[in-house]
Amino acid sequence: MILVTGATGTVGGHVVRLLTERGVPFRAMSRRERPGGVRADFDDPASLTRAVADVDTVFLVTVPPAPTADHDIALITAALAAGVRKIVKLSAIGSGERFDGATVGAWHLAAEEAIEASGLVWTMLRPPSFASNFLWYRALIQAGETIPNLVGASRQAVVDPRDVAAVAVAAMTSDAHDGQRYDLTGPELLTFADQAAILERVLERPVKITDTSALDQLPTGMITGIGWARAGGAAYITDHVPRVLGRPAGTFEQWARDHRERFAAMP
Ligand SMILES: NC(=O)c1ccc[n+]([C@@H]2O[C@H](COP(=O)([O-])OP(=O)(O)OC[C@H]3O[C@@H](n4cnc5c(N)ncnc54)[C@H](OP(=O)(O)O)[C@@H]3O)[C@@H](O)[C@H]2O)c1
Numbered sequence: 001m002i003l004v005t006g007a008t009g010t011v012g013g014h015v016v017r018l019l020t021e022r023g024v025p026f027r028a029m030s031r032r033e034r035p036g037g038v039r040a041d042f043d044d045p046a047s048l049t050r051a052v053a054d055v056d057t058v059f060l061v062t063v064p065p066a067p068t069a070d071h072d073i074a075l076i077t078a079a080l081a082a083g084v085r086k087i088v089k090l091s092a093i094g095s096g097e098r099f100d101g102a103t104v105g106a107w108h109l110a111a112e113e114a115i116e117a118s119g120l121v122w123t124m125l126r127p128p129s130f131a132s133n134f135l136w137y138r139a140l141i142q143a144g145e146t147i148p149n150l151v152g153a154s155r156q157a158v159v160d161p162r163d164v165a166a167v168a169v170a171a172m173t174s175d176a177h178d179g180q181r182y183d184l185t186g187p188e189l190l191t192f193a194d195q196a197a198i199l200e201r202v203l204e205r206p207v208k209i210t211d212t213s214a215l216d217q218l219p220t221g222m223i224t225g226i227g228w229a230r231a232g233g234a235a236y237i238t239d240h241v242p243r244v245l246g247r248p249a250g251t252f253e254q255w256a257r258d259h260r261e262r263f264a265a266m267p
Contacts, residue, residue: 003059013165052079076111086122089122094225132161149210154235
């Protein structure tokens with residue numbers, strides 16, 4: 001049995017779809033009551049105990065605003081007590097790098113270290129920005145307003161979250177990826193302006209961006225990482241997606257084409 005945390009989110013949603021298509025048994029975790037799912041909250045240890053009962057492998061997704069590894073550690077604690085064997089953790093590129101006197105992705109790093117120290121089998125997935133982040137801005141795009149560009153002219157190999165999910169499923173359903181730390185990049189380095197230009201072409205409507213370095217609205221756990229990316233820290237491509245999946249990583253343009261309808265519909 002696989003427990004998919006973050007099952008209603010971007011990557012977890014794709015993991016659920018892929019496991020369903022393959023007929024692999026899983027339990028989808030959410031804080032909301034959902035048919036066939038398990039309702040649990042990282043802040044409620046008793047609910048985690050119920051979620052991990054009889055589970056072999058966990059797909060672990062934790063999200064800001066908590067800038068600590070508390071949620072990961074709560075899950076690890078419940079997993080160890082229940083005899084879980086493996087954790088596949090969704091982390092982030094650059095976690096543990098130093099930038100501007102601080103640690104990039106400090107909470108992900110602390111969580112990775114806790115998983116390693118736990119004795120559980122693990123795989124760490126460390127993607128850069130998801131192509132799907134543009135969906136956060138669809139109301140602005142529909143209104144013809146500008147989107148904030150937090151990363152300046154830096155380039156990143158933005159990744160299709162469907163590829164991140166496919167690697168997660170590979171890691172959960174085989175032992176070939178145990179003990180691996182994968183930087184799950186897309187196939188090309190793009191600036192934010194490059195991505196906006198591609199989206200504009202695909203949507204056939206303006207996608208305007210404006211440079212901003214005002215990061216104070218962001219959860220504290222993310223600010224150092226954005227600064228690191230803005231300074232070019234994430235400007236590299238790896239072959240980890242093609243190596244695991246046996247096919248090229250998806251392009252930003254393909255992601256945009258496949259999600260054209262989502263930008264047309266009202267949010
Ligand atoms: N976006 C990017 O560009 C990017 C890049 C690299 C790494 N990442 C990493 O990817 C992760 C986010 O993945 P995602 O974008 O797939 O997530 P997401 O779409 O933001 O979804 C968040 C999920 O977490 C669940 N959740 C939130 N708080 C919870 C709580 N207290 N207890 C239990 N579940 C809770 C939500 O479920 P319910 O609301 O249904 O409970 C939801 O399923 C983060 O760790 C981030 O650092 C993101």
